[in-house]
Amino acid sequence: MFLSKTSEVAAAADTLKKAVQSSNSDPSWIMHHVLDSNSINFEPFGTIYLPHLQLFGLDISITKHVFFIWIIAIVLIVFALIAAKGYKKSLVPKGISNFLEIIIIFIRDEIVKPSIGKGYESYLPYMLTLFMFILLSNLFGLIPYSTTVTSNIAVTAALAGISFVVTQYSGMKSYGVLKYFKNLIPSGMPGWIIPIIIPLEILGLFTKPFALCIRLFANMIAGHIVIFSLLGLIFIMHTIYVAPVSVGFALFIEMLELLVALIQAYVFTMLTALFIGMAKHSDH
């Protein structure tokens, strides 16, 4: 918490020049810290410039967020492998395994099992990976010099897209493609209403992942913008006396962020599980 705070103060300080230069009203320095970029700033130690890549005309440059996604993935893999190793010795886990087991059992028994129902086992690895990845991404945003990858809408869109594909796949797998689309229309509808219902239902298919994407993105970016804005007050108002208030409020928001990080990971996973469950049992 404290480290994180100092980093943000440092981050704010390094943009002091920019803030002052742009007549104190330009918010672009906040955007600079929230947005993706092609370099990783380790002020005051230096800056790492990341390579630009092209694939079939698509710009797949390694950006700051991509870099941190990889770091998160590596941390997660190491963490999970250590936890998995703990089970080789005995069935009763210790340390990291124990901690991870709490999360795994929570996801299995509280989210996946009740939401998806029969055949939930095959979705468990995906749900666990999803939850751990989002949780770690959210928490990474609180580490100094790190960045919140889930505050990039492209990242949340990708996650929501995967969730969408998994949802559709689960529906089609349990009913077959044709029957699945037929099930989208609620039974017992009068004939004349069907032309209205079909576009609505199709729209409904896509609003679900869209909501997932926007919810996570907005929640994660909002806290950071609020924190930067509170700290920015010090520089905008040109007085040191506002600093205790700013830092106090920023600390409060940071605490809230810690909570939000957990809640948003839970909500994303929970809703994905629910959508899968709905798609799997859509005939009632």
Place this chain on the structure above:
Amino acid sequence: MLTVFSLSIIAMASEGGGSLIDVNPGVIFWTVVTFLILLLILKKFAWKPILTALEQRETAIRESLEKAERAKEDAQKVLDANQANLAKAEEESKQIINQSRAYAEKLKEQIIQESKENAKKMIDEAAAEIDRKKDAAFDELKNQVAEIAVKAAEKILRETLDNETRKKLVDKYIGEIGKN
């Protein structure tokens, strides 16, 4: 797909005020690729072993609980059987004691009866014997008295009396003795 599409529309529409909702396809690409690789690696090397271990443990716990339950039932059964046996044995012993008590009682009665009879018999015998002895003694006494009397009479007769008187006297006495 549509999500991305609609997001791009929003991003384009609000291009002027910062590009917060600017969707970078490269980042989407890398996120999907990273996530899928992450999913594959974690599934193979972490979730599978952990979930299997969890399941194993749960099965083991369930089985041991069931086993314990069964063992408890068995123990209860054995206990019940033991108790039944004990009760039976107690019943039996009580019966045996009762039987033996009754037998002893009967035996006692019998022995007492027998001994009473014996005693009575002995008393009777003794009485008979006494009677017999008394009779014998009396007879002997009678004989002896008779003998003595005869002898005395003989003596007296021999010494004092003449034949006639003697005869009268002897007859008289003998008659008297005979009356006795």
